[in-house]
Amino acid sequence: MTINLVLTLFAGTTLVLSLFSRLLQRVSLPGPLLALAAGALIGPYALDLIRVEDLGVPAGTLLEQASRVTLAVGLAGVAMRLPHGYWRSSTRWLGLIIGVGMVTMLAVATGVLWALLGVPFLVALLLGAIITPTDPVVTTPVVTGSLAEERVPERVRHDLSAESGINDGLGYLFVLLPVLLLTRPDTAWHDLVTTVLLREVLGAALLGAVAGYLLGRLFALAEHKGLMEESSYLGFLLPLALFVLGAAKLAGTDAVLAVFVAAAVFGQVIPQRDEAQEDKVEDAVNRFFLLPVFVLLGLALPVGRWLELGWVMPPALLAAVLLRRLVTLWLLRPLLRPVHDRSETAFLSWFGPVGVSALFYATLAERLTGHGEIFAWTTLAVTLSVLVHGVSTAPASAWLQRRQAAHHPTRAR
Template identity: 30%
Template sequence: MLLTAFACVLLLAVLLSSLAHRTILSTAALFLVAGFVLGDGVLGVVSITPTDPLVSTLAELALFAVLFTDGMRVGWHDLRSAWRLPGRALGWGLPLTLAVTALGAHYLVGLGWIESLLVGAILAPTDPVFAAALVGNERVPPRLRQLLNVESGVNDGLALPFVILFLAMAAGSGDLHLGELGLELALGVLIGVAIPWLAIKLVQTRWFAASTLYEPLNALAIGLLVLAIAKATHGNLFLAAFCAGITVATFGQHQRESFEHFGELIAELFKLAALLVFGALITPALLGSVGWTGWLFAIGALVLARPIAIWVSFLRSGLSMREQAAVAWFGPKGFASVVYGLLVLGSGIAAAQQVFQLVAITIVASILLHSSTDIVVARGFDDEREVPAWYGRLRGRSNVSDRTAGRG
């Protein structure tokens, strides 16, 4: 039944995609709401529980695909050429957002410090999908669009080690072995760099060459090989995926370009499927059980944590107040946060349900608020607005009168 539901909602999303690009309708919001309506809390068409193996498997594959394609957007050359403003957002904004969010979770909701830091790490990454109208508007300053694109492409991977560390700590001090955790992370980085580099070097030799038909499958094969070896060696899958994407973008520009459209479609399918499952796990009982403090935390995470972090990070940066306000507001909690929340839900830690509830309502609020305001904010940068014909004629007469008076 889940496959049938996903196929139906996907078809509906395709049919409405043109309308979605022109209005506040959001494809992500459509899948989230569809999951909520079809889930056990409302219609009961899609019956799924947090312990269902499908949840963890889908979350794992979806996050791997998204981190791989995210990394492929930002090779080392891109980072070096456009690091000044994104560096502020990532170097200062990300940890500050994490810290302010953690303070809210601890003092408003009463979570322990480790669990609060875990919530902060989960909600720190941003997603440009819900700011598509802003990023895609050519009248928005290029530096602002570049800032949002680079930041959202990198911060998923940067937040990941913090999520892993705090999740391991929340599982219990007796189960936390920093040496093993460090080895897992290091092995993931090594796999993510070495395998793509070797594969690209093989293609560049005179003995091998990919046909035009199979070129898009080159990067896909690299990604699948990274996934398989990381699972076999117990390296961290997600760091391996992110590093592999960056390595392909750095050393295989041709592979990057040929895979770009194909890879985005694959990642998008995984994203939408995970959003449907995520929505099905959110029930009216869950939304009501968080209490007013939980909802206050969610609103604070959106309207205080990110804006405060961005304001501090961009002091004396040269950005105008309007640009800073746009960056501060468009820190939507997107797909990475969804999957991190699903991973926590299936982790078995004592506070898993409470952490998931806070993450869930914050993401729901973010999707609804950010996906419905991106067009409005983007139009604020539209300086060349159309004016009525009578105003143009009146302005023309005024200019003629001014020139005549000047000659007199």
């Protein structure tokens, strides 16, 4: 009974949102926002058709594993979106937004939370680290689909995709710092360098690079020899993402980062493809994985615990989510002038949503530290971000299109 109800509700929601995806994007109601609302509607605080407890798996475990798989598929799609030669041509943007930007966003988010919430510094640092990465899954409606292609310049879409993929994987390093300081303060820095950085993060990058290169060469060889019946790279990409996700976890590394690196290298090794056709199929597959996790999150929203947090918590969390991005991008503006003009910088400084990656790191942090309030705070931050960034997607992209037309009428998109 439960499995059939789950299939009906989750797949039915995905069907409806997919049927009207273009219309919903144009009225600024993207899929993640409506899927989250659908989950809340069928959950215990509204129709009470199904509860997370009915699924037979502890809520924390279910959300952590569901978000992990969703991230793997989403990150593989993000990496494959980037054209050949992108990494060489975008070193300035990536160096600044990752090397300097992540540290600055962490500092801003932590400072806002510490000042407004009055929580211990390490707790503010942990929550700040969880919401620092730009989510690659929630940014999908901003960088893909007909609306994005019409209104947002290609370079902006590629830069936002690449940033969200890399910083989401590196977010593990940022989250583990406060986790270790809270759980093993005496050996925290030693463990951070020797275990987290050298083995888990750099090991993941190496494993992902080797796997992506070897699988890319294997794909190219099989395609050249006519050994594959299906020419679409998606028939290879999804198993690649899940294979690397599992293998990297078994190897004790940061599996999320390994998947992104593997897909990025794979995308640069395989021959150029019919990107327009492949991207349409890829978007459909990503939507199939993306929407159910937001329905699941909607079911698990701890609304009762939110009501106990007081009125300060929502504006404080929203301020941390928005200001971390706005402050960082405009501080880096003098160095980014050769890369993006003022209107593009404004657009990029606004769209730094948090979503599935924050959910994954929150469940991970709660499991490792035992701080149950982290989950409640993070889900509230995710809900606010999905709402604010979701409803602003269409008007912000339309504004950017007008600005680009006014200032760069002949610039190629």
